[in-house]
Amino acid sequence: MTADPLAALPPELRTLFSEFLQSADFHVLKLRSEALALQQQAAQLLDQADRVEHVAELRAIAEQATARADRLTEVVDDAERALAVAIKNERAADDRFRAAADNHRRVAEQERAAQRDHADPSVQTDLLLRARAAADVEARQQAALEGAHAARLQAESVLVDTRAKLAAAEETERVALAAVKHSAAPTSAFTAAFDGLRRTLLGQRVDEPAAAITTELVSILANKTGVAVRIAADERRRIEAEERQRLAARVLPQPGHALRPTDPGTVFMPVPPRVG
Numbered sequence: 001m002t003a004d005p006l007a008a009l010p011p012e013l014r015t016l017f018s019e020f021l022q023s024a025d026f027h028v029l030k031l032r033s034e035a036l037a038l039q040q041q042a043a044q045l046l047d048q049a050d051r052v053e054h055v056a057e058l059r060a061i062a063e064q065a066t067a068r069a070d071r072l073t074e075v076v077d078d079a080e081r082a083l084a085v086a087i088k089n090e091r092a093a094d095d096r097f098r099a100a101a102d103n104h105r106r107v108a109e110q111e112r113a114a115q116r117d118h119a120d121p122s123v124q125t126d127l128l129l130r131a132r133a134a135a136d137v138e139a140r141q142q143a144a145l146e147g148a149h150a151a152r153l154q155a156e157s158v159l160v161d162t163r164a165k166l167a168a169a170e171e172t173e174r175v176a177l178a179a180v181k182h183s184a185a186p187t188s189a190f191t192a193a194f195d196g197l198r199r200t201l202l203g204q205r206v207d208e209p210a211a212a213i214t215t216e217l218v219s220i221l222a223n224k225t226g227v228a229v230r231i232a233a234d235e236r237r238r239i240e241a242e243e244r245q246r247l248a249a250r251v252l253p254q255p256g257h258a259l260r261p262t263d264p265g266t267v268f269m270p271v272p273p274r275v276g
Helices: 011-021 024-116 121-182 189-201 208-225 227-251
Strands: none
Touching: 024 121, 024 189, 189 208, 208 227
16 A cells, blocks of 8 residues: 555645645646646657658668669679789780790791891792791781780779779768768758747757847847837937937037036027027
8 A cells, every 4th residue: 555645744744735636726737737748748749750761862862872882892703803904915915025025036037047048039928928928917916915004904993993982872871871870960950940949048068050040030029029120220329329329429428517407309599598
């Protein structure tokens, strides 16, 4: 059985408390306390909603970065295979060029020897044709080698560029995943519209976009309640008072002068009136 919390009080106080707990004032106080608790709960739910929305956006960014990194990983693999093929082709082209160059050198030496030894003209003709053909073959193999070399450089460039893009995508993925765990959720426009004014009045943290929404709401309330009109009228009166003070400073004598009126709003008389 639950003990009565009022049992320890003197009878007079117990009677007063019992009457207060049954009064309309207590009922009103209880309802308002519940309303404040619900308001605080609503603020917490709004913050939770902002957090869920923020995390969902960050996860979407992370998933996009992950998908991009996966695609780029495949592209890097393809680029590495293409570079390996390009290197193999360049080496084969270099071997063919060296063989063509050696063949050209041997045939050219044979042709020069036949010419020096005054060999049969038919022999010299055959060797000359072979030397010229060998030169053409060497030139073609050299061109092929230069093409293979350029292809290998291009494959290296593609691989370097693709690896750089992959590294950037992985960094974006890392930052997004870290933000999911540690990034504070910004105040949404929804939360700012429904709870921004209360948070501003209580001095709670409000993001710049949310503060702009709250400022707009305050402006709307000022126009609807007539506060904006009163502020404008006060500002107009202040400007008019400053203008009167500046005018008085230019026209009236210096303060303390006998001809300066005590009230700047009275008529200034530069010459004292005659007496009698």
